[in-house]
Amino acid sequence: PSLMPGGPRSAYEALEPMLRSIAAQVDDGPCVTYIGTGGAGNYVKMVHNGIEYGDMQLIGEAYDVLKTVGGMSASEIAAVFEEWNESNLQSFLVEITAAILRTSDDLVGDGSALVEKVLDQTGAKGTGMWTVQEAAARLVPIPTIAAALEARYLSALKEDRTAASAVLAGPSTDAAPSVTAEEKAALVAAVRSALYASKICSYAQGMNLIRAAGKEYGWGLDLGSISRIWKGGCIIRAVFLDRIKAAYDVDAELASLLVDPGFASELASAQSAWRSVVTTAINAGVSVPAMSGSLAYYDTYRRTVLPSAQMVQSQRDFFGSHTYKRLDKDGVYHTRWSSDGVTETQ
Known part of the structure; x- marks a missing residue:
């Protein structure tokens, strides 16, 4: 596993050999580091889970757009995610998304995709909610993560949504859109860019929350080391984390990952496709709250x-x-706006 221990440094040092031996091992060492005093480790783990909420919702929205707007089958989308997992989107969540899409319904046995039979209600254990509450208390905006949390709450309203579907109108679209191969390829490329750009924003929000708490409590957090230990043994493990570590290695006081020169350049390159995907989804009546929140x-x-x-x-x-x-x-x-319009200096 990826281990995020906090508390007295002396306690960590006493346990360090054992922790290093049981932690997940990646190319640059074991996925463990001393986080900081007090509850620093628990806090970082909580925000890790909040970032996970954002990551999962963004992938879910990418799937929805490819399926609903692109008219793509589960097997077609599986191939897309398998390809993406060989790119800068390589991650555990992208990998398992492809596997989920490849899984057939063994109870029915008709070869249909199991994911399409799963009840569309997403559960939550609380760490996403705590992350959003902490962000609000510290005045740190995390709209991607908040949108992911609220998407889960909206999904839970299955009965209400079913009733509303008979009352609320959406855009007039074909149930099975006719999309050419060229249009599918263009949509896949655009969604890939939108997913990557949105992912940068989600991680930026989470790291800014960790930094804010660290400063308030005097934890002396090393954001680069924290991102490094997430490379293995955890849900958000991804090749992308090397880039985040490199950004903080260059500037430990980086105001946001968005202004790192490398990420800023990638965001600039992705924004046309990103805007196109969000606009296309909205015009098709497909909600993409995490992607649009990131944008x-x-x-x-x-x-x-x-x-x-x-x-x-x-x-x-x-x-x-x-x-x-x-x-x-x-x-x-x-200013006395409603009377004489006179402005006073306070």
């Missing part, structure tokens, strides 16, 4: 000025005298 995160993070935030803060000052700051002047201000 919204990227677009918000890259903008110097947010007009929506300007409006919301002005509204707060209008109805609650919450004050505001200005872009062009120092100080704190309140």
